[in-house]
Amino acid sequence: MVLAILEGRKTQTRRIVKDTGLYAIEEKYHGEETAKRELSNMATQCPHGQPGDRLWVKETFQLTGKGTPFYRADFHDVDMSGVHIMGGWKPSIFMRRIYSRLTLEITGIKAERLQDISEEDAKAEGVIETMIPYARDCAKLGHDYDGRNLYKILWDSLNAKRGFPWESNPWVWAITFKRINP
Numbered sequence: 001m002v003l004a005i006l007e008g009r010k011t012q013t014r015r016i017v018k019d020t021g022l023y024a025i026e027e028k029y030h031g032e033e034t035a036k037r038e039l040s041n042m043a044t045q046c047p048h049g050q051p052g053d054r055l056w057v058k059e060t061f062q063l064t065g066k067g068t069p070f071y072r073a074d075f076h077d078v079d080m081s082g083v084h085i086m087g088g089w090k091p092s093i094f095m096r097r098i099y100s101r102l103t104l105e106i107t108g109i110k111a112e113r114l115q116d117i118s119e120e121d122a123k124a125e126g127v128i129e130t131m132i133p134y135a136r137d138c139a140k141l142g143h144d145y146d147g148r149n150l151y152k153i154l155w156d157s158l159n160a161k162r163g164f165p166w167e168s169n170p171w172v173w174a175i176t177f178k179r180i181n182p
Contacts, residue, residue, distance in 0.1 A: 001126055002059045002073040005102060005179060010126030014155075015048055016164055017111060017171040042111045046173045049106045054180065057102035058092040069099040108176035114155065115169045122147030124176070127154055 004010035049055060060072035072089050117125075127150040152166045164170050 002057065002071070002102070003076055004126030005057065005104070006073070008179070009128075010124070011178065012121055012124035012174060012176050014114065014117070014125070014172040014174050016159075017042075017173055018047070039111055043109045046109045046111075046175070048173060048175055049109075051106050051108055053106045055104045055106065055177070056097055056100040057104065058095040058100065059102075060089050060092050061095055061099060062087065062089055063099075069101075071101070103180040104177040105180050106175060106177050110174045111171055112174055113169050114166065114172050117148060117151060117174070119147045121174065122151040125151055125154070127151045 001010055044050070061069045062072075063069055122128075125147075127147055156166050159165065
């Protein structure tokens with residue numbers, strides 16, 4: 001996904017909504033007007049930020065002997081098997097802010113059910129080109145591989161083991177962003 005951001009193909013991300021204290025968001029139980037109002041209020045409580053806020057991206061990296069970072073994503077098309085990297089790749093969770101090369105500005109936030117993702121939003125998640133191998137597998141099996149289906153595959157690969165499979169249709173923050181050039 002880092003490559004998708006670098007190439008301008010990813011401009012949106014989704015994160016699980018944790019407890020916000022707002023519960024009247026289901027239109028079928030609380031009515032359309034109440035649900036719209038509560039969803040609007042909910043968007044202002046996103047813990048990941050608000051429009052105008054800036055985020056920095058952590059990625060798998062390595063430092064040279066001089067302390068200069070290089071990034072695993074830059075080697076995506078290089079066969080790294082058998083190559084020994086001194087100290088090994090450091091997981092993204094250990095990246096310090098000074099080594100980040102990507103800054104994003106939040107341009108929009110909405111709360112929605114995961115399965116309400118539109119085809120356009122699935123494309124903004126960067127899945128089309130990123131998941132071409134999966135798309136070919138889907139085509140061989142006779143399945144459609146539109147953006148939503150590819151996003152479902154990606155979502156489950158990242159979240160199903162954490163207890164949030166696609167089928168559970170959790171509430172998510174849909175965060176739209178633009179890349180800020182340093």
